[in-house]
Amino acid sequence: MTSTFCKYHPLQAATWHCSRCCIVVCDDCIQPPADPDAAPTCLLCNQELSTLQQVAPVVPFWLQYTQFMRLPLSLLGIFLLVLLFAVPIFTPSTANIPIMFCMYVIAGFYGWHLLQQAATGILKDLSIDNLRQQSTKLAIQFAAFLAAIFVALDVLAVKMPTLAHSLNIALVLVLPAILMTVAIEKQISSVMQFSQLTLIISKLRFLYVPVVLASLLLLTITSAIT
Structure with missing residues (x-):
């Protein structure tokens, strides 16, 4: 137990x-x-x-894997996926980075609230009204923080693919702990609290593995999009 x-x-x-x-x-x-x-x-x-x-x-969402993975197939989830796939195709090369950043912010904002709700055991999609009501400064800050990391990795992958690949692996390992730390501390500056990150990983132990796998899936999807 x-x-x-x-x-x-x-x-x-x-x-x-x-x-x-x-x-x-x-x-x-x-x-x-x-x-x-x-x-x-x-x-x-x-x-x-x-x-x-x-x-x-509350049953963790990674133990309800099938139901959790169906969430992106909701109406709002499909709309965001289509948006993420379609917008970069029709974007001029000069505006590629700003558009990528905006798309990642939208995805990060939606994903943050979806994980917050899933953590309570409620595995159902968010509506536009729910997103508007639950919108917080922390959610926007974290979405922008995550978008900046993804854009930087995308740019680095063009010039130094080996280094970008190594940093992607490191991000897979620490991203779940970063999410949990920000959710606990309620401030974006907590991402620099390395002692808190290691504490979370040591407490979860083997339970951290499925969370890392979910993070790997997220990075695989974003890499496919870009």
């Missing part, structure tokens, strides 16, 4: 769950009630928390 760890303290086991915020927290992240018999409340939304014993476990 695996342990569930606090969203804000990855080294501490989670003991409480907030159904509104869809997070699990430890005893240090709760608001103690005035009444000793009452349940503690969430520091974010002030709603009463429930113990993890009362919450059905």
Whole structure:
């Protein structure tokens, strides 16, 4: 049986769950009630928390592989795939890099919110309204960060293919840990916290392998597009 760890303290086991915020927290992240018999409340939304014993476990999306891989075949997913394939074909060579960057930002923005939702066990596509409502500064920052990396690798692949290939392999290994670190810390600067990245990998151990395989699939798709 695996342990569930606090969203804000990855080294501490989670003991409480907030159904509104869809997070699990430890005893240090709760608001103690005035009444000793009452349940503690969430520091974010002030709603009463429930113990993890009362919450059905969330099955990781990589254990629901078939259902997760069907998400890009939704209406919005197909539209984005067609957009990513078609736009570079009709783009003038002088505007190739800016257009590539914009396409990667759109894909990264959509993928970030899709992973955030899948982490709660909800494996269904996002609507335009959901994307608009859930749009955050962090999502835009991370999408731009990811787009800059992909564009740089694409440009480097033309001039120094061997180095670009090596960096692609390195990106496959660390991208899942980067995603988790940013999701936990809620700030884009956390991508430079190397100690946090190694901590996540060491905690997940063999469970990190299927996540890396998903990252490899993502890079394979983006390489095919470009």
